[in-house]
Amino acid sequence: MDDILIQHSKDSAAGARSKAARSIVPVSRVSAGDVVVPNDRMEVYERLDVYNFGYFTRLKDVLESDFPALVHAMDKHSWLHLALGYVTRYPSEHPNLNVLNRRLPGYIEKKNVPNRGFLRDLAQLEVFITEAFDAPEFEQIDMESLRQATPEQHTGAVFETNPSLRLLESSYPVNRYLQTVYDEGSPPTIAEETPVREKSFLAIYRKEYRVWRLNLPRPMFRILEALREGTPLGDAIISQGDHDEDFQRWFREWAADGLFTRVHIDS
Amino acid sequence: MNLQDLTGRDLGVGIGLRSVHYGHVLDEKPELDWFEILSENYMNTGGRPLHILDQVAERYPIVMHGVSMNIGSADELDFPYLRELKALRERCGAVFLSDHLCWTGVHGQNLHDLLPMPYTDDALKHLIGKIHQVQDVIEAPLVLENPSTYLEFKESTMTEWEFLAQMAKESGCGLLLDVNNIYVCARNHGFDPYEYLDNTPWDHVVQFHLAGHTDYGTHLLDTHSAPACDEVWKMYRHAHKLSGGRSTLFEWDDEIPSFDDVRAEAHKARTIRQESVTMESAP
DSSP states (O other), X not given: OOSOGGGOSSOHHHHHHSHHHHHHSOTTTOOHHHHEEOOSSOOHHHHHHHHXXXXXXXXXXXXXXXXXXXXXHSOHHHHHHHHHHHXXXXXXXXXXXXXXXXXXXXXXXXXXXXXXXXXXXXXXXXXXXXXXXXXXOOOOOOTHHHHTSOHHHHHHOEEEEOTTOEEEEESSOHHHHHHHHHTTOOOOOTTTSOOOOOOEEEEEEEETTEEEEEEOOHHHHHHHHHHHTTOOHHHHHHTTOSOSOOHHHHHHHHHHTTOEEEEEOOO | OOHHXXXXXXXXXEEEOOGGGHHHHHHHOOOOSEEEEEGGGGSSOOSHHHHHHHHHHHHSOEEEEOSOOOTTSSSOOOHXXXXXXXXXXXXXXXXXXXXXXXXXXXXXXXXXXXXXXXXXXXXXXXXXXXXXXXXXXXXXXXXEEOOOOSOEETTOOSOHHHHHHHHHHHHOOEEEEEHHHHHHXXXXXXXXXXXXXXXXXXXXEEEEEEOOOEEOSSOEEOOOOSOOOHHHHHHHHHHHHHHTOOEEEEOOOSSOOOHHHHHHHHHHHHHHHHHHHHHHHOO
């Protein structure tokens, strides 16, 4: 159900005329003036519009708070058009506004907008940051059990990863762009400069109540991805064949950063 | 816990706990009687907000105030939401749990606004049933706040204060009286705010809210972005006398100034409360 009264992207009068509204209450039988009282300063639809305008302003503000880099990358008109289209297509269905953003990357993917891939990945990164921020509480792994394991047990070890962990593979350096925005720099908008393709691999996770973004080399990204899916450690390492990365150093960093919450070792 | 436990618990003067003040509150441990949290800011999350709340709740009494219960809607209540609300109350030891006399969505959609209800017998019956359902889940009296509204329904057969009084009496719920909301509604709909206050069922009032609003010429909007106006403070003085003293909160949610500035505004309520005590004890 969309496009009715206070959710209509034009105004409440257009909302009342919409097909969705008429499917609930036929306008031929009931008009807004039959239900709402005007006063000496405002007509019926002007009173309804207080809610209509408030609705879009509020949701736009929430999205702008969640997507500072995406908003920076787009010109104001394009952003407002995108945001309005998004909340019309995907109105909030949750008591909490912290999930309103979740479908925006997919929505961008389906829109015919310039530099769609860059904008989608930038939006996805910003969604992952909010997901990591709000992920369930967890406890970091006790690495002692792993230190005491035999080499064979290491090979078969299966890890459960921290519920805040998100992995993002992009054809663009979206993390660098985001960091520049965070640093109050002013990276070029997509209207000023077409984003240059450059593969990037990123782990996003929460540690000590802050969200971190870690750039990873491709083989380490793939291994972490495999571990998150429950692949035994030995198989995850072998899957990447020969490479120049120091896996043990990366693994120690991941463990120290709390990326693992449980390890299953065959006794 | 019954209603008398709540109405008899005057926590003093508090302010809303807002993320821009987290650092100040944790580092400076400012003197304040209590904090109110926006319940939804600490739900559906397992991160920093809860970690902060745990620390604040160790030092200050907490009151929970929600905006998404949707109690006036024709939709069924959202029971997972209510259970999460209850779990949060148990976690932070909240003294009161409140929401608004309104609906916030229908057909599963949430408009994240406090939408007005028609004040009719049917709406009253519908609402009382819902209040009982909520109270069964949270195992405590629900406290409901009068909202700011920007329209009125033709089919309403009673005033807001008559509706509130009947709702409170028949459901046993508590009331959170927002003095600024009464003022905003009085200006928007043209009634006497003192008639509202004089007909409030004070034995159900648990708490006061105070806030600022914005004047758009055609209507007042409850923006929580400014100090309260003089008329609202005058109304609070009158309400305080009628109530005999209730927990009072100053809300500031937009263009939020420093913690000290918000607290200074809240402390105007403390001055009014103290004036009243001085006058009562004078020979």
